[in-house]
Amino acid sequence: MRTMLSATTHAPPLRDAALRRLGAALKAIGYEFTTVTPGTHERVNRRPGNAEGHTLSDVLGWSRPFRPGALPEDVVRLLVDAHALRRDGDLWYSLIRVSSFDGELFVHSAFPAAGPDAVFFGPDTYRTVDAALAHLAAAGAAPGRVADVGTGSGAVAVAVARRVPQAEVIAVDINPTALRYARINAALAGTVHVDVRRSDLLDDVPGDFDLIVSNPPFMIDPEGRAYRDGGGPHGHDLPLAVLDTAARRLTPGGSLVLFSGTGITGGRDPLRAAAAHRLDRTDLRWTYREVDPDVYSENLDQPAYAHADRIALSVLTATRPPDDR
Incomplete structure (x- = not known):
């Protein structure tokens, strides 16, 4: 029974x-x-x-x-x-x-995190937090308003709130279980100034942001699992949607730190190409670097990645020029 x-x-x-x-x-x-x-x-x-x-x-x-x-x-x-x-x-x-x-x-x-409302936590969480904190350390001026888009467990929001206690840190997700766990985790950390809200990207949160951090789903997932499937033929729809949101919602001098991944074929990075196409039409200054050349190799055996030689992880940072007026 x-x-x-x-x-x-x-x-x-x-x-x-x-x-x-x-x-x-x-x-x-x-x-x-x-x-x-x-x-x-x-x-x-x-x-x-x-x-x-x-x-x-x-x-x-x-x-x-x-x-x-x-x-x-x-x-x-x-x-x-x-x-x-x-x-x-x-x-x-x-x-x-x-x-x-x-x-x-x-x-x-719990493992395996396969349910439609699964909240994933793992090496990519650590990498995203590290990328966000490295950006904070290099930026100099502390952000006043921060968004963690697709917060999941809330780890990014908690880490940033600990370093910048005076900032307004808003953690958003569309997954009710993620919102529940993020609130619990913020309480465990004593980081009571993390504001956890339901929002599709930043559609339900008004105002602009000095820092936007996101580690959205980026895998090609035929099952369409919300925590994993990035959408589109390359798994890039969600990362690119975050990029478009940042282009609209960053303050002058504000930055986006986007952690993502992609299948590399013959040396071609389709995420970088798609991001460049969008960013070239904005005023954002950006950098893109590959931070791990070969991850999740077990997925290369699946039909969805039959075209790829490897799966790589990358960090895209985009910054709006300051308003010098």
């Missing part, structure tokens, strides 16, 4: 409070877990002895099923209160993962 205790997208406040208490308890005992790519995650979990979880990181990091008695009772109780456990026969599964990064803990979806 299968029993389901599932996280819902419109969770009552008590469930969110249970997740916040869980996060606080994990921070208090020094819990840490670095989330890897899905390919690495699957390989590690296939190793002998990894079929079931026996520690907190086994269950809340590696998403391994566990038996009664494997975890501390208070942790299990909080997972139950949060409706974040699924039972299948004698085994229990956590519906969430908890990852550590930048001195904070972040709640996100």
